[in-house]
Amino acid sequence: MSGEMTIAFKLNRRSVKIKADGERMLLWVLRDDLGLTGTKYGCGESQCGACTVVINGEAVRSCRVPLKSVAGKEVLTIEGLARGKALHPLQKALIRHGAIQCGFCTPGMILNAYSLLNRKPVPGPAEIREGMEGNLCRCGCYGRILEAIASAAEEMKTGRTR
């Protein structure tokens, strides 16, 4: 194999340095080398969103992100979203709304929504729907996820204005 290199980036607000083939996809480095299994494999071709992580504020599909491309960037995975025991409003909202069944798509859903709210703090229902369209949930929690995101956005807005 080629391309063994040392790549430094921020992972969940901490600096990490990893020596690996830079062509490997971030998903597998996270799940195996770094032991962060909250990021899921669903399809390996950007079709389902289960592997979504946030890089520099933007949701991306980690199954298609070469490790070398995250050098110097800030990567956020589901494990880094809560602050200590305090869950992020999106996490609380999905739990509160019963928007989780098998839970396999959930980390990707939450991080995609996180990036959506970064871009658009108070999205309308159609904007949420559109922004989430690329994430698949076979259990069919869509309606509740939409409600949960709207409710989290509301909570975050109130939090900010306070």
Place this chain on the structure above:
Amino acid sequence: MSETRQDAEVNLFSAPAEALGRRDFLKWLGPGLYVFFSTEEGLLLGQEARGGGRGYPEDFNAYLRIAEDGQVTCYTGKVELGQGIIASLAQMLAEELPVPFEAIRMVFGDTRLCPWDGGTNGSRSIKYFGPALRAAGAEAREVLRQLAAETLKAAPEKVQLEKGTASVSGDPQKKIGFGLLTRGKTIERHLPKKPPLKPAGAFQVCGRSLPRRDLEEKATGAARFAGDVRLPGMLYGRVLRPPAHGARLKNLDTSRVSEVPGALLVREGDFVGVVHPKPDLADKAMERIRAEFDLPELRWDAQSIHEHLLAAGPRENVLESRGDLARGQALAVEHFDEIYRTPYVAHAPMETHTALAQVGPEEATLWIGTQRPFGAQEEIARLLNLPADKVHVITPYVGGGFGGKSSIGQAIQAARLSRAVGKPVQVAWTREEEFYYDTFMPAAVVRIRSGLDRDRRIVYWNYEVFYAGDRSSQNFYNVPHLRTAARGGWSGGGSGPHPFGTGAWRGPGSNTNIFARESHIDTMAARAGMDPLEFRLRNLTDPRMIRVLRAAADRFGWKPARTPSRRGHGVVCLDYLGTYVAAMAEIEMPSGGGPIRVRRVVHAQDMGPVINPEGARMQIEGGIIMGLGYCLTEEIRFQGGRIDDLSFSRYEIPRFSWTPKIETVLVDNPEIPPSGGGEPPNVGMGGLIGNALFDAAGVRLTRFPFTAARIREKLA
């Protein structure tokens, strides 16, 4: 046919044919198997409750353990697939054993710790496991009462049990926690006469929307699925996949595997795999294998398969028969003869089939994302030639199953690789493999011949179903002259008429049978010039069905009209293993034909006492969404054993934008025991949306999915 036999049938065809020789097939099958028969309900009830060969244990200690600190562990061979039994089963236990709901921790699908179970399928956890669990809780409660009476030196009838504590009425000083009574040990004492279960009217814990403990873990990424389990020294494995089911390996070149440092080749005849310490590098190693296969003749495709199924002519199993069809025909003034066809549909759970196997010479431990841990234990034991009790199957959270994770082909691959390399090996199927090895909902055909008399009552009904099986095929309308027959079941596989494996798909058979019957009923209503709800009510006497229909109509605001009314309103009603459903929908169809948009679904469900209403609503909403998939887009395209839809870019499942407004009505019914709720929501969707489509456009599609192309073709 016993429950375990039925399971054998499922896993037989679920294992990738390539991983097994024909002899293995026969060995697994055993003699005398076959065909999936009627009176399923009675069979299941008897077997799951008492055990057909293997059943639920009598000893209540198998189901629960009270630790010294009062923490209660509840053991079940069922698994948590997202359906929420983590709350509802704990509620059923807490209903009989007076401990706080919060004190109960659930252990799922661990073959060493949990009582045997036939599998998490058929919406049976509440209906069949629930009573066994409650009985265990009730007996434990009464034994605890005796133990407390002895310890506190009081008469048993003076002992009050509440929130995990025993106290003596009138003497508040005298009390003791359950944990101190049991000291965390097995309770040796048993009762000669089992105490009765609480009637539904007395429920205090059941019937409440108590929270699911798994949701927080799932929202933080802490929840462990099979692919998240790590063992020291473990490897990741991939197995060579043929281009088509039935293909045979001809030439193999593995010389380039060594280009991936650390990769190890495993070969046992046609079983060719690689292992590597990194999952993605195992993929890279697999990509370097060049293989040529001899392909079988690729006959039948999604268009021609139904003729093939009809021609295969399996043995007929008459499910019900009354009156005299010839006499019914003579009485009829309108006759109907329709054929309904349904395609192969994939399960497509978000978590692909995944397993980690640690196989040693004497024993094996496997972590499997499976719906059948005990079935898997037996299959793996046979594969490894070990006694079943030397195979320990552990089931972490399962990332969706829908029937598809009754098959454990991935665990067989992992076990073979682990045995070969002497290290733990994890196999997580790629999405392509997930589609390829899936045990699809079988393509099926239904023919219905029926007639109406002058009073617009159904006077005869001749129903034949091919390859969907009997579930939900029986007619609950009042029909004096009737015959229902099933040919072939919903399992299948290479040796049956199907070119690849088929199996249980969220309500096996019912999606097909209900689609056919309810479409046909609608066709009859239209020809009779009647509103489809009124037509149904005219031909029904079952008060439960009438009530659930009225409940749906009230919520929907159903206004009677002859179809097609151009409003896009549809109705369906059904009986799924004793759970009754009526649903109504409003769809929109752009002029000129599809794609259909489903705007609103009202779903009324009578499943007896509801254990966790919010959990039930989540299941209903999810089932409706999942059902929309086969209504609108889902259909596996194939050529013989070659599956052409191997990705989400070609096989489209429901998305956010599809989500209709969903309103659920949980019909209160304390008269029957708690019944299943996870499958009834999706099994009526084909009939519901097909009927709404007819109402919208005057177009009757007799096969799903109702794609824009099919609608336009009909309109032309």
